[in-house]
Amino acid sequence: MEFAKPLPNYLIKRYHGWKATTYTENQGWYRRLATEGQRPRAMVISCCDSRVHVTSIFGADQGEFFIHRNIANLVPPFEPDGEHHGTSATVEYAVKVLGVVHLIVLGHSQCGGIQGCIDMCKGNAPELEEKESFVGRWMDILRPKFTEVADIEDATDQARQLEKHAVITSLENLMTFPFVASAVADGSLDLHGLWTDIGEGGLECYDHDVGKFLQV
Ligand SMILES: [Zn+2]
Numbered sequence: 110m111e112f113a114k115p116l117p118n119y120l121i122k123r124y125h126g127w128k129a130t131t132y133t134e135n136q137g138w139y140r141r142l143a144t145e146g147q148r149p150r151a152m153v154i155s156c157c158d159s160r161v162h163v164t165s166i167f168g169a170d171q172g173e174f175f176i177h178r179n180i181a182n183l184v185p186p187f188e189p190d191g192e193h194h195g196t197s198a199t200v201e202y203a204v205k206v207l208g209v210v211h212l213i214v215l216g217h218s219q220c221g222g223i224q225g226c227i228d229m230c231k232g233n234a235p236e237l238e239e240k241e242s243f244v245g246r247w248m249d250i251l252r253p254k255f256t257e258v259a260d261i262e263d264a265t266d267q268a269r270q271l272e273k274h275a276v277i278t279s280l281e282n283l284m285t286f287p288f289v290a291s292a293v294a295d296g297s298l299d300l301h302g303l304w305t306d307i308g309e310g311g312l313e314c315y316d317h318d319v320g321k322f323l324q325v
Pocket of ligand 1: 156157158180181182217219220221222223
């Protein structure tokens with residue numbers, strides 16, 4: 110495996126810095142996590158975007174959140190077809206094995222995946238239309254919702270609305286998983302839809318009664 114290179118120096122330095130400070134100061138806590146295993150109360154599905162930092166905005170420590178990140182925080186529908194389903198596997202493990210009581214889908218502003226979906230739906234991204242585009246085929250999950258925002262003229266507003274539709278789509282698709290639907294029905298699992306404004310540090314939560322995202 111000659112293509113696997115040593116870690117770059119800046120990361121080696123950062124690691125040793127963490128080991129000498131954060132780890133050393135909290136060694137007991139880390140060892141307890143190792144021996145007792147994880148018992149996170151919440152699962153979070155967020156975007157891979159490096160600016161989205163769910164542990165930071167909730168001040169969460171190791172062991173608190175079971176986190177899955179993918180392009181545009183999308184959950185596909187329940188498709189038990191024997192293929193490779195990374196996102197569905199994380200949901201299954203969180204709900205059936207860990208028994209999380211909260212499942213949070215976190216969308217965000219300026220999402221590149223959502224913008225790609227908009228470009229694709231407007232016919233401006235032929236590269237995403239190709240069968241070989243994993244991003245394009247992944248964003249197909251959200252494609253039907255584009256019609257809901259197609260008439261919005263302001264580009265920023267259009268993207269924000271589709272970002273929020275992505276969260277709602279994920280919640281809807283989560284409910285197609287039988288073990289999620291039954292956990293929600295018996296009250297052992299709550300689903301939550303959030304959207305964060307990166308520049309403003311804002312956080313909005315989907316309110317089912319008013320059918321809108323409201324500031325937290
Ligand atoms: Zn994103």
